Amino acid sequence: MSTLVIAEIRQSELRASSYNTIAAAKAKGGDFDILLLGKGSAAGADALKEFGAGTVYYSEADAVAEYTAESYAKTVAALVGEKGYTAVMMGATTTGKDMIPRLGGLLGAGMVSDVIGFDGANYLRPMFAGNAIATVEVNTPVAVMTVRETAFDAAAPSGGVSAVAEATAVGDDRAKFIEYRLTESSRPDLGAASIIVSAGRGVKDADGVKQVEALADLLGAAVGASRAVVDEGLLPNDLQVGQTGKIVAPDLYIACGISGAIQHVAGMKDSKVIVAINKDEEAPIFEVADYGLVADFAKAIPEFMEKVKAIK
Amino acid sequence: MKILVPVRRVPNPDIKVRLKSDGSGVDTEGVNFLVNPFDEYAIEEAVQIVEKSGGEVVLVSIGTADCEETLRAGLALGALRGWLVETSEVLDSAAIADVLAAVYKEESPDLVITGKQSVDTDNNQAAQMLAAKLDLPQACFAFKVELGDGKATVEREIDGGLDVKEITLPAVITADLRLNQPRYAALPQIMKAKRKEVKKVSLGDLGVEAKSATKILGLSQPPARAAGQIVGSVEELVDKLVNDAKVL
Structure with a gap:
């Protein structure tokens, strides 16, 4: 039983939700590896090598230099096939919400969205605008999930040093990232603000x-x-x-x-x-x-x- | 251009759900059902594309016979015809994607547009799973869609703003809230929708097994917040935030 955590890089920055997702992997239990894709993922892998993962994988290859759900899902699916992970998790950011279900489709895996906790082998998640908490069972060999970052306090370095290795990137030329049009703001991010x-x-x-x-x-x-x-x-x-x-x-x-x-x-x-x-x-x-x-x-x-x- | 729009029947999202006492599900007695709000944006986008450059909008809904009502509501917004895949089974997103893939193969549309999530399960999964199963590109959370030359350029709502993505057609697109302003159905359209074709099929007719990969074992109430208090003045509010809650 082992988990692959997808940490997220955007514009060469490691996104804060990555630390919450690592915490979720630790709460789930068992061994875990981490994968980062895109420009800046080598530095990101270095920043995450003391968080208790077995191996931290990364790739800055052209095929995954910029995010598309198509290339990222194929690349993750290839690593899951090679290493035999039983769970794949990513923060419920817009990237996680976009890519993880596609990965589920590729792997024929059951998916749980917005995981807020674990109950044995099952998963807890909100439904109906948070007015019900569902206990969900996954019946496929691999479970894929997004995790709600507010439900898991950010992980801190836990000592030890993970192996760092390059992952094999798989591209998809039917989808092309053009550009970001992000809102300029000097205020803190909604996700990070106290x-x-x-x-x-x-x-x-x-x-x-x-x-x-x-x-x-x-x-x-x-x-x-x-x-x-x-x-x-x-x-x-x-x-x-x-x-x-x-x-x-x-x-x-x-x-x-x-x-x-x-x-x-x-x-x-x-x-x-x-x-x-x-x-x-x-x-x-x-x-x-x-x-x-x-x-x-x-x-x-x-x-x-x-x-x-x-x-x- | 032919556009396939999957639509889902959901309990009215403005009514707080009541759970059955045994946690086996939601008590829907007395609750009205609507077209999933995000799917209305998908229908509107599809209808606008067809109004501009020709073609047809085909709806599909999966569920009990009641879903015909959902389809008629969507047909009144400008879709030409619909598929009702009748089943009493509760299907998860993986199974729904299998069913939609079967309908896709019957119709061979140029584009699939649907809502980014259904407001009952809040899953946000089926469209992306469908794209993966059909090996089609996807553009989720669309803010703006431009079509041309066998491609779609899509501005997407993402954390912190927008990004822009170009995909080849056929493809799967999901609608976010700012994509358009869905129209209201006028009475003549509602009357006309009653006579539009709805093709009723079973899972067996489509030759799909529709095996769910997940199962909901039970539902429980989320922990309730402790009762709060009404303060009499701004001064009292600031005092409580500083001295009691210690958050300022």
């Missing part, structure tokens, strides 16, 4: 968004959004928190003008402390909030900022 200030429908316009951003900057926080705000074009889609957006669990989540639809709550209900500021006292967000303030966010935020400045 505080998130989030805007909902109640934050009606660009001025409201500016207030939310000002509070976030004062607190060194990331900015999040409900779907309504993204649909209005007030904030970019990659800031959307929810069932079909980003799943977050910061130390502090401040929901400004967010009603608390099922789909939004699914993305933030595991935050340690939740604050809701909403002028509608009937808003369902107050059911999950640790601290609720019935107020117009536009009046509450400036006062909140003043009080915070006074104590800092």
Whole structure:
């Protein structure tokens, strides 16, 4: 029984979810190897060689220099075939969600999405916007899965040094990566932030968004959004928190003008402390909030900022 | 261009699910069912492509006879005809991909477009598995699709922004929320949809075994959050965050 962890490199940077995925492999138990693909994966392999893996594989070959689901799934499938892993896991990032099911299709393997825990040989995962936890059995020789990074604390180096080896890359010329168009932001990533200030429908316009951003900057926080705000074009889609957006669990989540639809709550209900500021006292967000303030966010935020400045 | 759009029947996502007391599943009594919202974006995209450059949109749904209602709802949005693969078995994504692959082989479409995930199981698996089984390229979480010259250029929603990918056709594309604005069905279209062709077949008719690779053993309630409190002022809120919760 051994696991292959796919760590993720993007634009030569090792993504933080890789450490959570290693932690998930350790929680599952048994031996594990790590695979990194793409430009910068040699350095990434070096950074991950003291985390308890047997071997850390990498490839910077042209065929996998840039990510495509097609080439990566073929390359991973080849390594699984060669080494006989019984499980393959990757963080539930957009890359993991894109590539791992394709790998499952290639291997004829059962897949579990968004794994949050293990129960013997079975897997735990949320369904129905987080309102049910399913125990899932996989009936194929290999199980493939994405793991929810918020459910596993990032692994730390555990001593020892793994072997480092080059993997054989397999290309697919029917799919071509063209370019990234990433949002420029000086604020922390939603996944990495310890505080998130989030805007909902109640934050009606660009001025409201500016207030939310000002509070976030004062607190060194990331900015999040409900779907309504993204649909209005007030904030970019990659800031959307929810069932079909980003799943977050910061130390502090401040929901400004967010009603608390099922789909939004699914993305933030595991935050340690939740604050809701909403002028509608009937808003369902107050059911999950640790601290609720019935107020117009536009009046509450400036006062909140003043009080915070006074104590800092 | 012929476009195949798999659609799924899901319980209304705006109603919080109730679990059966024995954890064997979800209590759907009194719950209405809808077309999976992401699949509506897929239908809209397919219909827009066909409106612009000709062809036909063919729907497929897998499940009980009730799925005919789901198909009719999709046909009212502009699809030409549909397949209903009738089964009472609960299929996982691997089995669904097997069934879709069989329908794909019957239809030989130029493109498959479906929603990026169904909002009941939240799996986000079947489309990519289908692409792998058919050995077709894929572009998931589409924000914008441009077709031309036997290729699709797709802007995809990814963590932190977008990326752009070019794939050859035929291919599998999954729809994200900003791809388009799905239309509402007008009454004449709803009436017309009732007369559109829905071909009903069984798994046996298609010659697929549809063997699930995973099984849900049970469902349980997630841990509930401890009850919170309503504070009276911003001052009290900041005080509690600093002194009680110690997060500021």
